[in-house]
Amino acid sequence: MRIGELAARSGVAATTIRYYEAAGLLPAPARSGGNQRAYAEADLNRLLLIKRLRLLGVGLPELRGLVAFAAGERCGPLRGQLLPVVERRLVDLDRQVADLALLHAALLRYRDTLRLGLGAPDAPGARFACCDPATCACLGRDDA
Numbered sequence: 805m806r807i808g809e810l811a812a813r814s815g816v817a818a819t820t821i822r823y824y825e826a827a828g829l830l831p832a833p834a835r836s837g838g839n840q841r842a843y844a845e846a847d848l849n850r851l852l853l854i855k856r857l858r859l860l861g862v863g864l865p866e867l868r869g870l871v872a873f874a875a876g877e878r879c880g881p882l883r884g885q886l887l888p889v890v891e892r893r894l895v896d897l898d899r900q901v902a903d904l905a906l907l908h909a910a911l912l913r914y915r916d917t918l919r920l921g922l923g924a925p926d927a928p929g930a931r932f933a934c935c936d937p938a939t940c941a942c943l944g945r946d947d948a
Contacts, residue, residue, distance in 0.1 A: 814851045
């Protein structure tokens with residue numbers, strides 16, 4: 805298959821495929837009579853593995869080692885290598901989810917405070933952050 809088909813089937817841009825080749829993550833493909841790259845199913849499988857590993861946040865140095873296991877068709881050792889990578893990523897994602905939940909709650913509170921401030925300048929909650937209801941333009945005062 806040509807690089808365009810490999811890109812379409814893998815969901816990886818052709819420029820990225822060329823980069824992975826230059827970085828040594830993908831072997832140099834065979835060439836057709838017209839000097840076009842000719843990829844095999846094994847190249848697609850390897851590219852899909854690289855794509856999954858990148859989604860896990862694996863950097864290039866670690867990626868090289870993991871892909872080398874896959875090149876030797878040694879699934880057992882590869883699985884053993886992938887488990888800590890997946891576990892680290894899960895810890896990172898759990899931390900991000902917790903941080904996003906805190907941010908979400910803070911934004912809800914801030915939104916509610918802002919909504920209260922949209923009424924009369926003396927409405928409960930009208931004074932938020934560092935605004936002074938007597939001078940703050942965001943509370944509808946034109947003379948601020």
